[in-house]
Amino acid sequence: MSLLQAAIEPLAFPVLIGDIGGTNVRFALLSDANAEPRSFPPVETRSYPDIETAIEENVLAHTSVMPRSAVIAVAGPVSGNEVDLTNADWIVRPHDIVERIGVADVILLNDFEALALALPELKDNDLHRIGGGAIETFCTKVVVGPGTGLGVGGLAHAARIWVPLPGEGGHVSFGPVEPDEFPVWRAIEPEHGRISAESLLAGRGIVRLYRAVATVEGSMPQLHSPAMITDAALSGTDPCAERTIELYARLLGRLAGDLALVLMARGGVYVGGGIAPRLIPFLERGEFRRAFEAKAPHDELMRGMSTVVITRESPALLGLAAFARTPNRFGVSLTGRRWKKAAVAAH
Template identity: 55%
Template sequence: MTTSVQSHENLPYPVLVADIGGTNARFGILTDAHAELKEFQTAKTADYAGLEEAAEAMVLSRTATTPRSAVLAVAGPISGDEVPLTNCHWVIRPHALMQALQLDEVVLVNDFEAQSLALPSLRDDDLELIGDVEMASTGTKVVVGPGTGLGAAGMIHTGALWVPVPGEGGHIDLGPVTEDEFALWPHFEKEHGRISAEALLCGRGLVRLYKGVASWRNRPVTFDGPSEITSAALAGSDETAKESLDIFCRLLGRVAGNLAIAFMATGGVYLAGGISKKIAGFLAESDFRAAFIAKAPHEELMNTMATAVITHEKPALLGLAAFARTPQLFGVDLNGRRWHNGE
């Protein structure tokens, strides 16, 4: 059973933190509030039956430190005592996890909620700006990340408190706006009967986008994977790949702008995930920023909002560690998301 305590109640140290996505699980241990986060090797989720096995192999077998609690970021909605991941076969069962790892407490947060928890801690050298507007230290912030899926979250700044707003923003609808997009859209294979933002703005989405462009332009399909398409586009060696990545960046800018204007993100919009980092230079030269700003009649407002790629290697772990150190700085509602052993 879960408790109804709020985020200001401290977790017992040492704290195991983990960022569990569709493809990778990243781990760290925080021994106390003043310690540096000790990081461990990343696990491939496909290589393990579940979190317990991965944590044992990647963390517990490699350190003498025994965690007493865990704060886990999971890629999927959190409801009840069984939490399936959206793009992974793992199911997180907090009671079983506490028993297997001998933990006193477990806290679950959304994966992009963890990303948002990191935003106030990011320094200039953790970011690569897109455009010439500097990031503000205050104001509501938004994080968007194309990876295995498309994640999004907000971080509202109210007084001295940062309040993360998790969600499944990657599943909003995405439709054509420009003339070339209206010609292209009929060539996309639908997902669940529609085209969502995630259907085009993630790894498999880039493949769908590339195949759609190839069909539209009546060109052969040369590549099967997102890394091949991205590499060819960055090298300028394949016309279809480059055009696909151009459109990918434009659509990502549009979605980021939609979230920014919905949240009134005067604190800036941050792009997370491996894809964003890999194409950061391409993004800066693309139509991303123009599409982000194109929210008539509010272009002037949008142009005041900064956009940047997060270049920090493990921002979600940074966010989880920040929360574990000083939970009183974050307005995280843990109703239904914090479990105590024996309850």
């Protein structure tokens, strides 16, 4: 335990852990501190009116184990007693989880903070390395993950504990850099009046990028979903889709490099989320790593930093499980993010 922070009161087992994404929800149960989590199949967020119904139908209906605590990661900033998911219709209310699910203790974390907690747990066979560089033990790590949104998080090692650095880095402004990108940018439809990294690199961004590439090339966009575009690119059946995903890989590499520079990520840049594992053949073509390293005068520094794609299923649950088992191994502040039953009843 660190002397720098008050000890986190341990959670009572069984612990329900959950990763609530804009598209998918994943749950698991941790029966005690030494057990492997029991995972339940992922389900779609939009199929349920609220998180309590999703827990009842996908966890409680399939087990006699009654969770006593819950640690839930949500795609959005956690503040106050209501968390509005950035890319889904749910509003997560810890008071409702306590009342309907019957747990006495609820902790809410940001989803990329949970993913950051998982990074030291990931083994070689959970990762696919792109390019060279090294992962230095106990150095700062960065995670960036395109999915429904674009999550970003960091993990620093300080005072012998791992400290997650949550943020909303997916919303940074994103401009053209290389000559062929300027006409594409002029053809991109802005989102919320601007072009952010998320507006191009999240799932919906693939469609936005594809339309812009088609406009520049003077062709009619034929494909209308991220999966259609990546499938066509991977199978080589649509040249415009192929150029789009080639550009996508470059832009993702550039953002990953910028984030690595900001935090000096000698501990590695991890690419998570649902999209990157599908695009590994494109990430390996060279543009991803070239753009990652093109940070003159720091190209050499960049060549020394490692980029890896997380290929393990539901990695955020791994981070939540590690936190639930040994919360004091991590410097996670729970101020305003933990709800206890007694306090909820008095509310």
